[in-house]
Amino acid sequence: MVDKFMANLHAGAGKMTDSNLSRYQAPTAVDLPRSDISAIAETVRRKVEYLPGVSLEDVIKRLGGEVCYSESEETPSYLVVEPEGFAICLPRGTSRARDRFTIAQMLGHYVLHYLYQRQRNRRTIQFLRVSLPxxxxxxxxxxxxxxxxxxxxxxxxxxxxxxxxxxxxxxxxFGVSSQAVQLRADSLNLRT
Known part of the structure; x- marks a missing residue:
């Protein structure tokens, strides 16, 4: 199923053109506190048996998604979710640490703004698009x-x-940037 989705994405059927853009919804906030979102993230992490530093591409694949890299360094990162699967696309030329955080962030959009919204909030979402803005x-x-x-x-x-x-x-x-480490330490009140 995901292979068909990715073939369509690469062939152009999944590209967000003017003719099919309207079927994609933008993410809608779940409006949960940070502590609840952190608990959801840690639950997902345990379920997929993710350990710090392990390949995120493998995690995404196990969840039915795919990570792809655009031909251009100018293309911003984006997430496309369709009933057949999902794809996280990244620009070429960015650092491993940045790519890992972006993949995890896009996974967050998928879990929170697609799965959670469909299951918990009973929102009817078939197609989700996460791109700037x-x-x-x-x-x-x-x-x-x-x-x-x-x-x-x-x-x-x-x-x-x-x-x-x-x-x-x-x-x-952790395979992230030092800025991500600093922000995480601050959010956990570890700096005194």
Missing amino acids: VPEQAEKEANWFAAAFLMPAAIFKEKFKDFEKNDLALAEH
Whole structure:
């Protein structure tokens, strides 16, 4: 099913042209507090058995999605969700750390703004598109999800202590940027 979706995406059927753009909905915020979104992210992380530093492409594939890279460095990242599957597309030429956070962020949009909205909020969504510009609250929620998924609170706190608050060592361990580490440490109130 996902193979057919990806073939259509690569062949142009899944491209967001003027003629088919209207069927795609933009993400709608779930309006949950950060703590609830973090709990959802950690639940998803446990269910897919993700460990810090492991390939996110494999996780996405196990969930029925695909990660692809655009031909251009100018193309912004985007997520396309259709009934047959989903694709996270990234520009070429960005860092591994940035790509990993973007993949986790797009996974957050998929989980929160597609699956959660359909299952919990009973919203009828068949086609979802996440590309710039994204509604501010929905983007915040996806960022919170990504941080909690990639840097689970308990593991992050333990490693924060083990690595003696060394942002670069933490960034390497979790496969994220040092800025992502700093923001996560701040959100967990680890800086005094």
